[in-house]
Amino acid sequence: MTTVALKPATMAQAITRALRDALAADPSVHVLGEDVGALGGVFRITDGLAAEFGEDRCTDTPLAEAGILGTAVGMAMYGLRPVVEMQFDAFAYPAFEQVVSHVSRMRNRTRGAMPLPITIRVPYGGGIGGVEHHSDSSEAYYMATPGLHVVTPATVADAYGLLRAAIASDDPVVFLEPKRLYWSKDAWNPEEPEAVAPLGRAVVRRPGRSATLITYGPSVPVCLEAAEAARAEGWDLEVVDLRSLVPFDDETVTASVRRTGRAVVVHESTGFGGPGGEIAARVTERCFHYLEAPVLRVAGFDIPYPPPMLERHHLPGVDRILDAVGRLQWEAEN
Amino acid sequence: MTTVALKPATMAQAITRALRDALAADPSVHVLGEDVGALGGVFRITDGLAAEFGEDRCTDTPLAEAGILGTAVGMAMYGLRPVVEMQFDAFAYPAFEQVVSHVSRMRNRTRGAMPLPITIRVPYGGGIGGVEHHSDSSEAYYMATPGLHVVTPATVADAYGLLRAAIASDDPVVFLEPKRLYWSKDAWNPEEPEAVAPLGRAVVRRPGRSATLITYGPSVPVCLEAAEAARAEGWDLEVVDLRSLVPFDDETVTASVRRTGRAVVVHESTGFGGPGGEIAARVTERCFHYLEAPVLRVAGFDIPYPPPMLERHHLPGVDRILDAVGRLQWEAEN
């Protein structure tokens, strides 16, 4: 293994690179979606792919999300590995029936005979000043649908690694890309990028002893920031980045919470009916006697995503996380 | 108040009656859906309504669920109160974008100027030997969508009362009808049926002291049966029928669990990402120091709904509920 200098790269660049490497490595990989060709997608993630691999490998489709995913199902039936781009979270809803009734069930329906190795890329979440329908956190819908993997990166390296693993997976993967991290930078070595396999492993982003912040995607950097700020309060917070909502890494999460005895789940998605309920419930089931306080949740409010000028009030920020940590019944400590 | 003899009626009859009374009481109520006219719907719920109120009030639509709900949105914009029938749970998915992007958000989008008083009736759940796509429990999708009420009856009287309240509500209501309770009978007085208002109140179906079973819809009778069986084990179980998943009646549920100190959430929907996570999490947040054991969940497995010949293994039954009750750490008692 040669040592190559790490260079700063954005998450967007890593995703583009993952698509390019996947297209180059496997002729059965096909990218399709609205504006993914000449334009390179509205986020420029597919920039250059049509030029390099041809329009048959990176295809501008008609404007119809159910049609995009429905034809991807047929392509997968014939042995291809479609990577579908949904332009924004809320614009994936027209494809919901195809997701739930076919993509997630075809393998099961056919006793394993007809797997559908489809990757559905969905830019999701808020914080980018997007007008209505451009900032939804739709992960709860996919989590509640057995047969799908649901994956979301928080770092540049993971964006590459998880996407390669998603495309290589023989199961359908909903790959949620946190929009507001597209332009976040990390030192990264694009010459030796690695797939993160198997899917389904959480990672401790920051070890700590006082309490665990369980989070994923766009909220990971916020939690890391909160953990730094918490030092001033005397709290040493552990931050677990789930990376994969399905399958769920009970092992890593449970081990962390048993160690710290306290936990807060943090995500942007609305609280009620959102992913945090599942996470808090299963952590509690597994760690009840280790818990000094109930697992708390810091989430978006139970409202439709707000207009840009109000979104900062909705998004879980450092203060709200620290408030929750403060409510973890520290008096019990003594 | 005159005393009228109660007669046995089925839940299906009560729903039909609620629709009929709503149509008669308010000329702005309109029923629409696939086969709701001459046929009376595949479950015969709308039987006789087109004959009595005319095809303009009870309308057979073209076969397109997004179109049905989308036109209902426009009808509601013009001051009507559409009651939409989705033929089966899984056939509501094509309308998902209209549900999430419009039905749930129009009031909020327009600062309250444009409410959408739409009732979406969805026959849901399994246990009727239905082939694939005919037994989904889709409540998690609706629960995760702010702006909707999500309501589901478990008794004949509630089926009437909740549906009348749903139709009268100025907010959109997803009204989930437990298919396998359609033919369940209760003594009921159809001459003096009452709306259950306001929506959002749970009810204790059976008082008990040992532990609380929190449930709704098709699982309510199963829980009541389990509670009876539990007496033999020395457990006196309380059964809370949520009736409304949104809004959620924290007060009733919290009071019950604080009293009993133990709880099991029971539903048919898949466990992971299902309603039980939210319920268990919020009960734990509110009752942590009253709990002798973690709130457990008995739910469908995390699999696509099974074929009829295997469904009994999937559905939460009395034994599985009692097993969970047995795991509520009774040794802590002594």
Add this chain to the structure above:
Amino acid sequence: MTVMEQRGAYRPTPPPAWQPRTDPAPLLPDALPHRVLGTEAAAKTDPELLRRLYSHLVRGRRYNAQATALTKQGRLAVYPSSTGQEACEVAAALVLEERDWLFPSYRDTLAAVARGVDPVEALTLLRGDWHTGYDPYAHRVAPLSTPLATQLPHAVGLAHAARLKGDDVVALAMVGDGGTSEGDFHEALNFAAVWQAPVVFLVQNNGFAISVPLAKQTAAPTLAHKAVGYGMPGRLVDGNDAAAVHEVLAEAVRRAREGGGPTLVEAVTYRIDAHTNADDATRYRGEDEVAAWRDHDPILLLERELTERELLDEDAIQAAREDAETMAADLRARMNQDPVLDPMELFAHVYAQPTTQLLEQRAQLQAELDAEAAGPEGAGR
């Protein structure tokens, strides 16, 4: 000099670079449903093909009757019969090459069987056994699709993929008149036309979507007219004339195979039975309407043609019927055996590898079953 002539500078021109993309005329269907049987064209049809169609129709009719009988005996959970529509079902199956793909809707068990799927395996879903009873790759028959019209984009994607791979494969997708109202129908046809995918869409217009008659489903002149809005040819055919359906489909398949793109075929037919055994058709249609269609029966039409042209004698008719009886007896016998399902299979195919969570749940169910097997004592209660 007229006003117009004074205006050298700005004669009205069409918008820049504007032109219709296709000549619409060839896309429009014939005014009347295409017929072969009873016309001169019938003489040009290969007698062997007619005989094959005939024996399949007879078998198909018997299959429908047997399956319906099995619902009454509780051996099938539900059966949507294609009685009266056998010409479409059979022609759709026979028109394809082995390498082609068939995308049936939930009503098209018979098409799957005619293509070679084992009759019992084709009924697995409707029996309440596993969702799909056959390996879709064995006969290149996609699973029967219950959510209406959702299978159409699959057919387009598969055909497109085959073309990208350089394979000479055509996909034929079946849908009902009701299904044409779904958004998926629209999106599939549009993708197919834009991609010039080798797909044939066969709409069986059997007059009803459960109880809803065609007039409440569409105001289009015919469903075949929908083709022009996608820039593909629309063909209208008498769906009870097996030779005509076969001819129109064969032409569409040929066109698709040669790179000519998709075709929309509307076959005008009628559902003689109720929607399924659970349906009560008397609620929405009269017996006289059904009777008129019985006179226009696909088997009758073909039998007349074959008999008149002396391509079929009593012996051959008898042989076809006996063959159908054998099939039915075999089906009956096999369907009367209780299928053995393994509850553990519930966890086997959700993912390529079961997740930890599924393994836990699997263990839980196994424990429950073990306890059950051990009897009430063992069950602990």
Add this chain to the structure above:
Amino acid sequence: MTVMEQRGAYRPTPPPAWQPRTDPAPLLPDALPHRVLGTEAAAKTDPELLRRLYSHLVRGRRYNAQATALTKQGRLAVYPSSTGQEACEVAAALVLEERDWLFPSYRDTLAAVARGVDPVEALTLLRGDWHTGYDPYAHRVAPLSTPLATQLPHAVGLAHAARLKGDDVVALAMVGDGGTSEGDFHEALNFAAVWQAPVVFLVQNNGFAISVPLAKQTAAPTLAHKAVGYGMPGRLVDGNDAAAVHEVLAEAVRRAREGGGPTLVEAVTYRIDAHTNADDATRYRGEDEVAAWRDHDPILLLERELTERELLDEDAIQAAREDAETMAADLRARMNQDPVLDPMELFAHVYAQPTTQLLEQRAQLQAELDAEAAGPEGAGR
């Protein structure tokens, strides 16, 4: 005697009771986009209408320019300009009666403004302020619809409801060429035709859906040809000829009002600006294509007509421009004021009555804001 003549018994008949529901011919659009300006028909158009259209076009163009400028100054989050499409935007608004309804897409702020919506309120969404800035009932303009084509069934439902109530109301719904590919387009048109709802569908075919050219969107001869598949008339019009667009829409509105049902109108036009200020149109189209369309500018076409016919002099042109400048200056001034939003409003409109949970969350946010207001000390950290 021919073979055919021998067959008294079974002459081929169409299937029982079968007949096309409508004569397709009248549904088909003209071969070329309809024009008025520069033709004899122009002389028959009310001069007052032409002058009104003209001043609205000039205003509209200025509005687009001003809004685009505001994005550069950070005063608008995003603006999808309708420069080049003003004839469609304006005609759609002016053709309606006060009691009618307009259903705009996200690009149609201008149509809303031309119908009377306050220019600042029309931009509220795009400013990042509340989702809809105007009361839809004030001018009977539905909220600008971002999810493409989803507003079309709303228009159908509203028109249907009005008709059921006996009200003489027409709904006009706008959608882009890209939007016609969505399932909702299909379902809306089908419902409208089956119900004979008083709706007019106006497709602005501006050549692109973001970067995707029409050829990748459809293979149909024209988008107007889609009408025939629903059994409604399709009209093709030059979308840069304001008089023609107005005429075709007026006819469709009249037809709808008289109970004649829906019409699909395709207006052939061009998006001169990029998709939005955030888009880079050079990635997918050449300047020469844009230049050709600049010569076919809607204002230019109308100005020529009016000048030649001496319906417009320099003074009137000047007046129109000044009026537009006043509007723009006012818009600029008002948009330069920071809107004041109350975070508590986040909880106000989710339901008719906030739930207990929302009240709790509201209290939480209020406490946070109070702490924030009290400064870092007050914040407790």
